[in-house]
Amino acid sequence: MSAIEASGVLVLATRGGKVAVDEMRGMCLYFEALPVIVLNGSDAPRPRLFSLLHEFVHVVLHTEGLCDVIADDRPRTQDRLLEARCDAIAAEVLVRADVVRARPEVIVRSEAPSLWDYESLRPRTLA
Structure with a gap:
């Protein structure tokens, strides 16, 4: 800030x-x-x-x-x-896009990624 x-x-x-x-x-x-x-x-x-x-x-x-x-x-x-x-x-x-796209959970769920909500991705991204 x-x-x-x-x-x-x-x-x-x-x-x-x-x-x-x-x-x-x-x-x-x-x-x-x-x-x-x-x-x-x-x-x-x-x-x-x-x-x-x-x-x-x-x-x-x-x-x-x-x-x-x-x-x-x-x-x-x-x-x-x-x-x-x-x-x-x-x-x-x-977060660079190539880093996100390489994650296994993103590869599996590649359909309409903009519709994913924050809560459904949060446990995976904080690991």
Whole structure:
């Protein structure tokens, strides 16, 4: 987070648990003078890191976004394509795609990987 802040982005987090994770994980507002990223403070640390990187990609692309929990296996609108691009870049920063694809459980479950939920993969990735 400090590296992103050092690049000139203001990073904030919600407090008090009033915003549900299924409503918003993160968002950003792009202002040339001072872009702003807001993270859901109720989110777990690992998903919050992903959201931070996802929103930072929006900042780098000079776009704004709301990181929600919708995952499209075939995004068609410009907004959904942008969200998919931000997801892919954030994921690649955290774990290289070739490392993930080489895992036995991914090879076995190669159909529609974007539809896998975090909880179904968590025990395997933390091992």
